[in-house]
Amino acid sequence: MKHALDGPDRHLRLLVDHREDLIAERTRAINRLRWHLHELDPEWDPTARSLDRVSNLDRVLQRLAELTSLVARLATAITERCRNLTEEINTIEAEIQQRAEIAAPALIGLPGCAALTAAKILGETAGITRFHSAAAYARHNGTAPLPVWSSNRARHRLSRTGNC
Template identity: 60%
Template sequence: MVVLGIDAHKRSHTVVVVDDNGRKLGERTLGTTTADHLALLTWAEKFGSERLWAVEDCRHLSRRLERDLLGAAERIVRVPPKMMAQVRDSARSYGKSDPIDALAVARAALREPDLPTAHLDGPAREVRLLAGHRDDLVAERTRTVNRLRWHLHELDPGWEPAARSLWRPKNLSAITERLAGLDGLVARLARTHVDRCRDLTSQIRELDRELELLVTRLAPTLVALCGCATLTAAKIIGETAGVERFRSRHAFARHNGTAPVPVWSSNRHSFRLSRTGNRQLNAAIHRIAITQAHYHPQARELLQRRRAGGDTKAESIRVLKRRLSDVVYRALLADLDRISQPQQVADAAA
């Protein structure tokens, strides 16, 4: 078997072929269109029919390539960039280039047999795109509100609008009334920012309604968890990108950064908070943990028990997050089974 490591970029892909011992057999750089990918498949056939494609996990760069290869019934695994960098640093060669990176991707795929396999994008990508677009709109609205505040301060330093609520319709209407009798450039810019805040708020609310319908349909078990509202569930679904690609709850915990890191020697065993993993997914689980620490009886009991046993507040929250990672993993599996059952019945009927 040969492994074809791919270093993906916006305008080009570099491919390096290695055998099962990691020896380099060939190299090629080509474009990123579907025609280029078909030419790549033709070139790869000369190395044999038993092959595995290894792609650096940068899906915004490799999505079209993966789609074309999967359409041709090829096997693809995704190599995390950090793992590829570690292999490159341990090699005998120096420097960094596209062929060196592609070779490191291929050798990392040989070294790690349980890498996640690539599959065609599904509803999880739609949720991720919608949630990401909403985050962009919220950030833009925040910048607009900050500029509006400075203009209002310049017009009337003694007037201080309500904090953290300037985007609300009633507050924007009150500002519009105060700006009605003012002339000049600053007042005109302030009115422009008010209109922009209204427009952004309308778009954000429309996205909220769309996300609520989509997330409720895809993951009702996840949304039913205490502390997991629509936006948190959307972030979990989008960043997980298919729970079936994780072989166990432990692999999922390692991916989201809730798995503890051992930092001990000799007789004293201790662990610390992990700073690795998907930080967006970790933040979503952290929000659930903080909410359950206030409102969920079993979570409160766990935290009290850990604090009584000598854990600090941060250590007890870390333990709760690790437990919640398993709960989220089971909820995602339950939702996946619920969605797949009707499809299996339809396939059996056909």
């Protein structure tokens, strides 16, 4: 059977890929913003991974509003961009959550598998029926054990082939 990514699985794949692109864009913007904040005040060092929340970005905007330099103006523009990206990411995450709960409730029910993971699995799988066995699917996703021998001792490692 051919690779068949249509319907809800394709939509989830598109949403997950778009979300990842937005996160990468926001990460680049946050890195530029942190540099500008350091330039404005070397003591101003927001906590790691705190600039991906709207409330923290709003606090940065309030503090930047007190400054008038060109660097502050650029930092303000970048902060607003980060805020917009964060809101868009949050909206997409909510849509992914909703679609994944409909498409794969059993998958979400597994321990450690939330909506984003389930959506990624569905999108990458592109129709489980195209695999003739569980072993074929394991090989596709890179979880099939491969035997490795070293001095008469058989061991296994995960396959590095497939769609991973």
